[in-house]
Amino acid sequence: MRRALLLIFICILPLNLGFSADEVEIFAQRPEIYFRFQIQFHADISKITRIVSIDNIVDDTVYAYANRSEFEQFKTLNIRYEILPPPSLITRVKMSGSVGKSKNWDSYPTYPAYRNMMMQFAADYPALCRVDSIGESVQGRGIFCAVISNNVQSEAAEPEVLYTSTMHGDETTGYILMLRLIDHLLTNYGLDKQVTELVDNLEIWINPLANPDGTYFNGDSTVYGATRTNANGIDLNRNFPDPEEGEHPDGNAWQPETIAMMGLAEHQNFILSANFHGGAELLNYPWDCWEGRHADDDWLIRLCRQYADTVHAHSPTGYLTDRNNGITNGYEWCKIHGGRQDYMTYYWHGREVTIEISEVKMPTAEEISLYWEYNRAALLYYLAAALSGMRGEIRTDRDLSGMQIRIVGHERDNSWAVPDRDFGDFYRLCLPGVYQLNVSTGAETVLFDQVIVTDAAATRINLVIGDPTPGDINGDGNIDIADILLIQNFIDGRSVPGSEQINAADWNDDGVLNQEDRDMLLRFVQYLYP
Known part of the structure; x- marks a missing residue:
């Protein structure tokens, strides 16, 4: 998101509303334009962010993208701006067309090589990995998730976690890091204690490439010239339902890529997730859309601080130190609407963080190997956070979809947990402490007093509500x-x-x-x- 260096200013434009010849040429070739402008007051962003896609704010300078219609609206504000070259056209990148060469991790895969690599993971490790296609992009490219677990071919009562990257197609560091993480988990299972524990106790979903049309804008053979937006010129990270602005905060129909992610969120029960971006170096935690803090603000800060501190222990001085030494509240950085972070956290009761993984949006693949070394340990520790807090199983003949698991006197803005609709397992991530827990079915409530949570494994609490037929094998009305x-x-x-x-x-x-x-x-x- 940040572009303090390597900027070539194409033009400095006067206050006018018509498109210049340069702008006309840009929109003839690409669905978006990249530019910067200055603001006098941070409050001015509240209006501008509803018009264009804010990329970063550095002091009083704003970096932004806009499609043609958005740029037309922006120009009515009479703000002086400078057109900048697309970040994805600054550096030539090395490409590989085979799975074998791509797994040397010194190049970007072509789209066919990426697709084949994902399928090869499942073929090579059928007991640990399957690959699901959750949908297709505007241009028909697959949106793939690798699912990793020690019982991957069947459903189980275990925490579900999600990593996804590159919903902005020109931010490609996370793309390669997610492929490498999949490889790391599979090749180190049974050899590395931490990896084995994660795979044995979690259902891990990894989507390396959420916007394939943007990344492969210039064709399947290269990521050079990638776009932030999808093939329709829509910023996918402004296209999700928003807690404050409703279903269509950007005024656009949900895109196929957005619908794919929304469908995945509906069918799974992700308790923890992260989406990876580029252009800055920090972790951004909820909320993005409003000033009020999340009920678990302290827990989110701790989660992000642990990630950043772990990275700092494995990287050179100065990496991942933007804002508050590598972490920030989203609203305090830049208010946005329609982001996936707030969508997952609000509508699906999860906990999602946006990880800005590299200041350079599209580094060379050789440089990405360095980012892997910086982030490898932190990526694993982040997943392990899903094994903390409180967890349990509910056995009932009631409708699980209406149940809520609440910390008494704590919840707000949909922060409570919900049970998995298939197994009744639930997870309430929280800081160590002593809590009252309220499990509500709508018709009745069960109250747990003195639930003690430590920094060790999650505190388990199981309960039976109504008819305990699942597990009541002898039919005496109890499970014992x-x-x-x-x-x-x-x-x-x-x-x-x-x-x-x-x-x-x-x-x-x-x-x-x-x-x-x-x-x-x-x-x-x-x-x-x-």
Whole structure:
């Protein structure tokens, strides 16, 4: 986002409303224009950010992008501006057309090489990785997610986390870092203790490239000349529903890439996520759209500070130090509407942070290897944060979609947690402390007193609400040790279950009665409340 160096000023324009010859030529070749201007008061940004896509603010200088219609509106403000060369045209980059060469990590993959690399991950590690296509771009390129878990071919009650990058197509550092992270998790499983624990205890989703049309604007063979916007000239990070401005804060229809991400968020239950950008070096935490702080502001600050401090321990002085030594509240930096960070945090009760990973938007791939070394440890620690706080499982015959898990006297702006609709597992990320927890079904409420949370593994709290048929194998209205003994008898062949008992004992609902069901039932009873 920042462009303090390497700027070639194409023109300095007087106060006029018509397009210059240079501007006409730019829009004939690209869907967007990149420029900068100065403001006298930070409050002026509130109006301007609704017109153009603010990229960065350095002191009193604003860097921005605009498509043709946005630029027309901006010019009516009579603000003097300077047209700048697109960041993606400053440096020539090395490309590789094969998976093997791309995995030397000294080049960018062509789009076919990227697609093939993703599929190769799943082919090489079928027990740990699958690749889902969550949608297509405007021009029909796939939007892929690698899903990594030790039980990746089946659903399980475990925290779901998401990394996604390059929704601004010309910000490519995160693109390569996410590919390398996928490779690192898969190749080090069973060898590295931290990696193994993460893969065993999380469902990790990684989307390296959220805006393939922008990144490959000049064709599948190069990222040179990439655009911030998608093929329709829309900034995807202004296109999501917004807590303050509603469904269409930018006045545009939801783009195919936006719809793909919205669909993914609806079908999964991501408790922690991050989206990677470039142009600055910091972590930006909620909210972006309004001044009020998130209910878990202290937790978010701690999360971001841990990431930045970990990076500082593995990088040269001066890296990831923008704003408050590498972290900032979004609104205090630059108010925006329609960002994915606020969308995921508000509408889906998650916790998402925007990570500005490199000041240079499109570094050479050789330089990206340095960013990998700087960020590798922090990327893993960030994922591990999903294993903290409070967690539990709800067994019920009630509708899980209406349930809320609230810290008493704490929640606001949709900060409460919700259970997974399939398994009833829930996760409430929070700082260490002693809490009252309220689990509400709408019709009834269960209150947990004196829930102690430490810096160690998440505190477990399981409960039964209503009919406990899932797990109540002997039909006595309870889930307890008697059910565990009975399922063990079924597994050992000492007794034969009836059809209703099979349904009650098949804890993970995979159609097979085995030791996994017994272990999951045992863990549930171990932490059952009261």
